[in-house]
Amino acid sequence: MGSRASTLLREEEIEEIKKETGFSHSQITRLYSRFTSLDKGENGTLSREDFQRIPELAINPLGDRIINAFFPEGEDQVNFRGFMRTLAHFRPIEDNEKNKDPIASEPLNSRSNKLLFAFRLYDLDRDDKISRDELLQVLRMMVGVNISDEQLGSIADRTIQEADQNGDNSISFNEFIKVGNVYILYIDIDIDI
C-alpha cells in the first residue's frame, strides 16, 4: 500500500536533490510525478521527443533552445537529477537564503547563475561571447519569416552597438549582465506547493 511515486525515488535521493537544488520535499515529489508522466518510454530518462510532446512547448519559438538547455553536451537523455538541476535555476530567490553560509558554493538560482543560464541560451558555442551570428539565430527563431534579412541584421547591429562596451562587436557576459540584470527576477517559476 505504499506510494508509487516515492518508492521509485528514494529518500536519500530526495535529500541529495534538496541540498543541491533547494527545492522542498513536496516540490521534488511533485516534479518527480511530472517527470515520470513525461517519460513515455518509462526508462527513467527523458529524450528530446518527450519534451516535444508538450504542445505548449512545441509551439514556443524558442522551444528547441529551451529543450537543449536540459541536455548536457552531446547527450540525448536527461535523468531526473539533471532535470531538477536545470529547473533549479528558476526557483525564486528567497530572503532567508541571502544570509546563508558564505563559504558554501553559490546556489543554482543565484542572480548570476540565472543570468548565466540566459546568456548560454544565446551563446551556443560557449565562447563566452554572443556574436552577431548567434544573436541573429535567436532573433530569426523568434520572428519566423515575418521580418527580412536586412531588417533583422540592422536590429542585431543596433542591439550589439548599444550593449557592447569594449568594442569587440559582440556581447560578453558582463555586458549582458548590465542589460539583463533588471529583468532577471522575471525568470522565476513559482512552484505552488
Next chain:
Amino acid sequence: MTDLCEGGMEDLWSIAVVLLQVWFSVMIGFIMIPAMFGLSLGVTSVYIQILVKILEWATLRIERGHRERSTLPVPAPLPFGLIQREGGSMEQEMGELRRYRTQSISRGEFALSDSFYFYIKGLESIVDDQVTQRFSSEELVSWNLLTRTNHNFHYISLRLTIIWGLGVIIRYCVLFPLRITLAIIGLTWLVIGTTLVGFLPNNRLKNWLSELVHLMCYRICARGLSATIQYHNKENKPQKGGICVANHTSPIDIVILANDGCYAMVGQSHGGLMGVIQRSMVRSCPHVWFERSEMRDRNAVTSRLRAHVAAKTNLPILIFPEGTCINNTSVMMFKKGSFEIGGTIYPVAIKYDPRFGDAFWNSAKYNMVNYLLRMMTSWAIVVNVWYLPPMTRREGEDAAQFANRVKSAIAHQGGLLDMAWDGSLKRAKVKEEFKEQQQKMYSSMVMGKKAPANA
C-alpha cells in the same frame, strides 16, 4: 472407496446446480426484470450511500494519519496546475517586461530580454502544461481505496488496510462475477431482440418494440456497471431528427445516454463481436455505420448524416465531436464536421464522479477489454447528465464558431475546463501554424506595428 468418491462427486455436482439455479433466479428476479422496466429496488442507492460514508471516513483517517506521521503537508492535487502563472497575453506580458527599459532604447524595438518571455513560457510548460494532463486520469483529492488510484498515499492504519482488503474481496469476488453475467445477458439480449424485431415490417409497432429492446438492453448493461445516473433538465431531451453532441470520456458514455432515450449511433463498422452487435442493431432501427474507407471522405460522411437527419422520423444521432476520450476534467476542441450537417443540435454534458471509479479510457495505456474489466471492478459509476437547451447555427456564424459556442455551453454546465486545444494531440503533434502565429505576433511587436486584435 470409489463408491464414496462417486457419491461425493454427485453431491458436489447437485450442490453446484442448486447454487447456479439460485444465482440465476436472484439475478433475473431482483436485477434484470426491474432493470428492463426501468424500476429500481433501491439496492444501488443504499450501496452508494454506504460507500460514501466509508470513503468519507477513509478520507478523514488518511488526513489524520498524515498529520500524525510527519510535518510534511498533505500533497493535494492542484486543479489549476503546479505553478502560479501570469494570465496575460503575449502583448501584456512583453509589455511588462519592457517597462523597465531606459528611454534610450526606442519602444517596439528588440531587446535581449525579449527572449526571456519565451524562456519562461517554455519552462513553465515543461513544469506543468494544460494539455498533456487531460490524457491521463484525474488525480483524486483523497484516496478512494482502489489500488489503481494510489499515487501518493502511504500506509496509515490497520483498519484502513482491512477495509481496503474487504473492498478488494467484495469488488473482485462478488461484484465482478455479477457484473460480467449481467453484461453478457444484456448484450446477448440486444443481439437476439433486435434480430427478432428486424423480422417485422416497418411500422410503428416495430419502432416501438425496437426502442423497448434497446432500452432494456442498455438498462441491464448499466446495472452491470452499478451505474447511478442522474438526468437533469429532461425537458431538453434530444428529439427525432436532431443531433445530440456530448463530451467524450469513455465508451460507456453511450450506455449512459442510451439509458434515457433512443439514439442512432454513428461509428465505424468493426469486425468480430462488435460487428455482430452492430449488424443486428441496424436490423431494428437505422444506425449509421461507416466503412473505414468511407470515413476518410468527409463529404460522403456529411451527406449520409444529413440524409439521416433530414428524415424527421429517424432517431437523433449521437456524436462525440472531440473525436477521442478526454479525462473528464476539460472539454477539448470540437471538430466542426458534426456542426456542418445542419439541423438542431442538442448538447449534453456528462460528468462522472471520480470517487467511485475512474471512467476515463486511456486508450494508449489500456485496450478495450482491459478497460471494461477495470470498470467492472470499480466501486460504481456515478454520473450526472445535463440536457442543455437545443442550439442552432446563427446568421453569419461559421461551423467552427458554432462548435466553440456549443463546447463552451457544455463545459460551463458540466463544470469542466473549456480548452481550445485539439484532442487529437493525444497522439499527433501540434501543428506548425501555432508556432508561426506566435512568431507573427512577436514580429509585429518588434516592428512597432499594432498586434492583431485576437492575440
